[in-house]
Amino acid sequence: MPDISYSDPRLAAVYDALNPAGADTAFYLDMAGSKPKVILDMGCGTGALAVELARRGHEVTGADPAAGMMAVARSRAGGDAVDWIESDAVSLDVPTRFDLVFMTGHVFQVFLTDEAIAVALRNLHRHLAPNGRLVFETRNPAFRDWEGWTPAETASAVEVAGIGRVEAHYEVTAVDGQIVRYETHFDFGGGDEVVAPSVLRFVERDQLAALLAEAGFARVEWYGDWDRSPVLRTSPELIIVAG
Structure with missing residues (x-):
């Protein structure tokens, strides 16, 4: 899914x-x-x-x-x-x-x-x-890209039509061999935040x-x-x- x-x-x-x-x-x-x-x-x-x-x-x-x-x-x-x-x-x-x-x-x-x-x-x-x-x-x-997926390194902000300003960052939550689990944090402002978990190999x-x-x-x-x-x-x- x-x-x-x-x-x-x-x-x-x-x-x-x-x-x-x-x-x-x-x-x-x-x-x-x-x-x-x-x-x-x-x-x-x-x-x-x-x-x-x-x-x-x-x-x-x-x-x-x-x-x-x-x-x-x-x-x-x-x-x-x-x-x-x-x-x-x-x-x-x-x-x-x-x-x-x-x-x-x-x-x-x-x-x-x-x-x-x-x-x-x-x-x-x-x-x-x-x-x-x-x-x-x-x-x-071998490049170990996930090591740079920190809030400080991945923080960004964009303007989206119909939505407005959205701030986002990544945060790794677990590494198990070839499996990396991380979250994408979306901040829509006014306390409206969404955390989306993902898993990659x-x-x-x-x-x-x-x-x-x-x-x-x-x-x-x-x-x-x-x-x-x-x-x-x-x-x-x-x-x-x-x-």
């Missing part, structure tokens, strides 16, 4: 302001290229990338299990050009076969066990067209490589950052292009 920060309509509306387009968005748009393709944005969230892909001439399906996120996506300008499906990666079952399947925003890290990863990867592989590719990213565990590259192979992915490219640099211990990301 999606956590509260993805299912609550008000928090979903705050998402874009807290997560503006950056180098990751440019990477995925470049992967899509200019030739029209059939693309699945799995875990599409508020639909920003899906709508931009459709605007560029691609045939796009956006899928997400969180009703709050999907409501924002459907109401987005240009959203009528995207086929929206309320589904997660495990239960997705559509006749379309995709040239590209994207999983952005580190959504891959919500799969907390090898079994969950394996089931999702097999299903997404089944939905690929011949020579199709799955493209996604997960944070490099920081899977190792070797483990992920084995799971990709078992799911049928024979060709895998790895990058350590959005500039397509190789994966090093100091790389913040594990970016995967698998076919």
Whole structure:
């Protein structure tokens, strides 16, 4: 099930302001290229990338299990050009076969066990067209990104249309091996505060490589950052292009 920060309509509306387009968005748009393709944005969230892909001439399906996120996506300008499906990666079952399947925003890290990863990867592989590719990213565990998820390091404030000023910060509550539990604190002012708990897995590259192979992915490219640099211990990301 999606956590509260993805299912609550008000928090979903705050998402874009807290997560503006950056180098990751440019990477995925470049992967899509200019030739029209059939693309699945799995875990599409508020639909920003899906709508931009459709605007560029691609045939796009956006899928997400969180009703709050999907409501924002459907109401987005240009959203009528995207086929929206309320589904997660495990239960997705559509006749379309995709040239590209994207999983952005580190959504891959919500799969907390090898079994969950394996089931999702097999299903997404089944939905690929011949020579199709799955493209996604997960944070490099060697970089230990969660150590910077403190209130002081992550504090931010944004203005959200229809809501006003929202202050937010992260706080890690537990680390157990590859599993990191943290909270996102939202302050809407006047004592109106919401705490959204989340759980992520920081899977190792070797483990992920084995799971990709078992799911049928024979060709895998790895990058350590959005500039397509190789994966090093100091790389913040594990970016995967698998076919």
